[in-house]
Structure formats: structure tokens, C-alpha cells
Amino acid sequence: MFFHWLEKNPFFFAAAISIVISFAGLIEIVPNFAQAARPTVDTTPRTVLELAGKEVYIKDNCMSCHSQLIRPFKSETDRYGDYSLSGEYAYDRPFLWGSKRTGPDLHRVGNYRTTDWHENHMLNPAEIVPGSIMPAYKHQFTNLADIETAYAEAVTVKNAFHTPYGPEFKRTRAAWDAHRPKVLADAKAIADDMKNKDVKEAVANGQVPEIVALIAYLNSLK
């Protein structure tokens, strides 16, 4: 019998397993690859400051409690806005849909929350939303965001995946030094809408606290 023969030949046994388990991936994942990565018309890649904010979002693992995926149900579009489209995620690496909504969805949070709201909320969620079980993230007001790494990411995706960043995005340190003031200007625009003195002072000194980058990112979720 075939199976008795197979069980005595580990090499062919392992080969058989490998073939049988590969089918699903080949048929389900591969055919759609090119299509699903196509951006919708007005989708643009994130700025360096927003990318740095995305890193803060990942570092503090916001997606363990917040989704970024609005499903096509009336109860969801009423609550969060238009349902999500594939092309809107075209530049998201990694995708941050999450798998659990301990807190509300954030895919369009930029449409209905402001810089000022986020600042107060991150300092003390339960004060802004009574009954909230979200922890405060005070350390984001003192830790600095890593904008250089965010720039490196922008350059990497531009070169590797043709993400449409401008010609000024280059691999060199000189290019980064030239781009840095632009990031700081973006940061200043956010900090101007904030109250926290330490944050304002840090931004004036050319530093970007995590909270500034995070808010820039959250505001870009529309």
C-alpha cells in the first residue's frame, strides 16, 4: 500500500507534506498580489513624521485594542465613517487592522478627533471618556520619536517598492540632514495646537516627542 511505503521513506514523506500544505497559499494568496496592492486615487504615502508616529503606534502596540478596519455594515459606517477600501492600505507596511476592539476603531479617527483631544486623552483617558479602561501613555510626552528611522523607512520603501516619495528622498545622510527641517516644521505645526509646555519646548529645540509624531499619524487616519 502506498501509505505504508511512504511511512518507510522519510524523505518522500516530508516532500508529500510540503506539497500538500503549499496548495492553500499558492491558490489563495498569490493570484491577488498585484491587484490588492494598488492604491486608491487620492491615497498618498505618509510623511516622515507620520511614519515615526506609526512606529510609536506599533511600539506601544495600540493595535492590541484598536482596529483600523471598518466593515461594510450600517452599524459600523454610522459609528466610524465610510467602510474601508483595499487601496487605502496600499502604503501600510505592516497592515495595522488589529484583531480585537477593546477600544473603538481608528481607521478614520482623523475625521472626528483633534490634536487637542488626543493630547488630553493620552494623558488621562478616563478623564475624557468616563469609564474608559485604556491606560494613560504619559511616557509618550517625554520619550523622543525616532524620525531618522522613519526617514530610513521612507527611503527603503521608495527604492524597494516604488512607493511614490519625492526625488529628495535618498539613501544618504546628507539627504536626511536636508529633509530634517521639513519634519521639524510638521512637528511644530502639531505642537502649536498642544498645551504641554515641555513638548513645545522640545519641539522648539529640534526634538520630536513621541506624542507629537503619534498625533500626526492619528490625524492622518482619514
Place this chain on the structure above:
Amino acid sequence: MQSNAALEYDYSIAKLFTYITILFGFLGMLVGTIIAAQMAFPELNYLLGEYGTFSRLRPIHTNVVVFGFTVSAIFATWYYLGQRVLKVSMAESKFIMVISKMHFWLYFVGALLGTVTLLLGISSGKEYAQFEWFIDLVVVVIWVLWGLSMMGLIGIRREKALYISVWYYLACFLGIAMLYLFNNMSIPTYFATEGLGAITHSVSMYSGTNDALVQWWYGHNAVAFGFTVPIVGMIYYFLPKESGQAIYSYKLSLLSFWGLMFVYLWAGSHHLLWSTVPDWMQTMGSAFSVVLILPSWGSAINMLLTMKGEWNQLTENPLIKFMVLASTFYMLSTIEGPIQAIKSVNAIAHFTDWIPGHVHDGVLGWVVFMVMASLFHMAPRMFKREIYSRKLMETQFWLQTTAVVLYFTSMWIAGITQGMMWRAVDEYGNLMYSFIDTVNVLHPYYAIRTVAGVMYLVGFIMFAYNMIKTMTSAREITEEPQFRTPMA
């Protein structure tokens, strides 16, 4: 050479992995209990400053339990039963001994390093695959070392036909290798530029919807090849060994094994129902999830029928109780999963606490019970001492069984409550509840779940204590027990 004498198996590596299975099990469950408590009592988020928030600790819980506890247990049981079913001692090959030792130490150091990076927030952001690229590389080496050691042992085996358990361990090795490699493909940004930014950072090779597809193809099947396949491999060895009964049906084993191999991977897209993944993939994931009941129940029924005519052992031997309960929870969880994968059910269940509820009746009821039973069976044979206390084992059994039931019932209710409240509308069609209403209502269930967590953790500490006592001070035995594990 040793044709007549019984083989002396070398358990040094199995012992090492047994120690850290207990260690990581304790740590993972401790963190799990802490984060469960944080959801009921948010003040507990501030015990460790930046490092103590729910969001930072949750990946530590999942990774330590999956890649610490379960994977250690897979290795521990492999290094124990691999030799026995292949009828060859590891000590017969210097090469295998050296590779296996390297495997252990690199794994231990890698696991600790990985945990520290997660605590620092160095994460690729993908669920159950948070490790950044440099940890991924270490993981690959660890996996290759295990492969070498396993293939080496198979290469020098005396028993020519591979026993069913070996099929499952082999599948675990191949499946995880394929999934882990493809899902973690990323480019380190430091090396893609002139050394800009952090050396630890990388960016995923896939974007958006594609990334989601690859991630859940991985995420779902890491469960398949980590929490199902090797655990089934364990029960196929330990249940017959403990009960003295032969496996009920070889044909059912064949059907379940190859069925599981083929069907499982299709089901990954059921994590993405109602998302932006194309409809046909969602439907495919849904349909295959339901088909998956067949091979899953095939194994479970094969196990239960193995006990045919011997059900008296259930009252006489607590280890049989552990294994039968594990099979039962396996059946529960593999019928629950397909139900959640039906699109209309998923519309309510997805994003709610019913999902962690489902995961935990599977892992607490099936995986951990089966692992503990396996280690209990192995201990007297490795350490030449009987189990320290049967009474403790019985108490632990009932404490943890109650805990699992409390856990999943509270999370079922919490999940369905929240799912229904999110979509509830009044007579004019307006949403009835603000989001925070749906959070506040869950408090009692979160509190019950915390109690369940504490009970389960206490049960695990009883297990650890019983094991340590068995290793160090229980009554010595001279002859290897044939079937039933001796206990005081």
C-alpha cells in the same frame, strides 16, 4: 549490537526542555493573568511605568506562551518520544548530541532575548510575529538545528516505519518553517540606507491587504502547526502508552493526518471576513473552516475510541483524565472555530472577547492539559522516581477544569453582548449605545475571567511543584513502568 538488551535512551536534552517548559509556562500564564486583571481593574496598568501597560505586556503573554511554553514542550516531548518510537538512542550519535545541545541553548538565549525586545517595544507589529528581523534570524537557526537533530535521528533509526507521532512532528517542523519564513520577510532599513536610523528596524515586504493575507495565513496556521499538529502528535504517543491500549484505527489516523495537512491552511482567511480581502477568499476560508471539523474530530474520536472498553481507567488514573479532557476540549474548540468562521456569525463575533474565549478553551483546555499530561508521563521515566503526589494532581485537575469553564463562558457572554450592542439600533435606526457603554457592561465578565486566570495559574503552580518534587525527592523506582505512571 543492542538487539536483545533494552535501549538506554538519552534524556539529557528532554530534561532541559522540560525545565524551561515549566518556567515559560509559569511566566506566560503569570503575565496573562496580569493583563486579564488590567482589563477589569485598569489601575494595574501603572505598576511598571512604560513597560507595564496592557498593550506592551500582551505580546509578551502571547509570545511566551506560544514560542516559550508550547514550543519548549514540543521540543521536550520530541527529544523524549522521538528516540523511543524510532528505537534509537540519541547517545549513539555524537553529532546529534552536539546539535541538540546547541539547539537547546540557542533556543533558551533566543527566547530570553526576544522577550526583552518585546518589553522594549521593538516590534514588527504583526500579531504572533512581533519579533524583529534579527530575532527572526536567530529563530531560523534554532529551527534548522532542530531539523538537523530530528532528521539525523530519523536517519539512524532502527524502526523503519515512522510512527504516527513522527508524522505530526515532521509536519510541525515543515509547516512552521514555511509559514515563519514567508510571513517575516522584511527589509532592515539600516542596511537599505547609508546606516540611517535604528539597526533593529525593518519594513515588511508586503503592504496593506496583501500583508493581512500573508499574516493570517501565518497566524492561523501557526496555531495549526504549533497548537494542533504537535499536540495531536503527543496524544498519539502518550495516550496509548499511558493506557496500554492500541490506537483505535489506523485508517482514521491516516485520514485525519492528511486531511488536516490539506485543509488547515485554507482556513486562514476566516480571520479576514468582511475585510477588504476579495470575497472569494473569504468564502473559501469560511468553507474550509467547516470542512476542518472532519480531520479534527477524526483525531479526537480516534483518541476517545482508543479508550473503548477501558473507561474504568478514567477513575483509576488521573493522567487518563487529563488526556480525555484534552481531547474533549479539542473537540469543543474545533467545532467552535468553524461556527465563528461562518460569515454571519463572524459579523457579530469578530473583534469581540468571544475570540480570546475561543483561543483559551483551545489552549488552556487542550494544549496545556495535554502538555502537562505528557510531562507527568515522562517524569518518572526520565528521573526514575514516581510522581510525588496523586492528590495534588487530582486537585489541580479540578481547579483548572473549573477555571477553563469560567474563562470561556465569561468570554462567550462578554463577546456576544458586545457584538450585539455594537449593532443595536433604536426604533428610528440610530445606534443605541456609545462605544464606552459597550466597554462598561463588560466589567463583571472581565472580573470573572481574572478569577479564572488566577485559578488556572494556581493549578499550574501546583503542577510545577509536583514536577519539581518528582524530580528531586519522590520515591525512587528501579524498573521503568510499563504503562500506567506510578504515583504516590
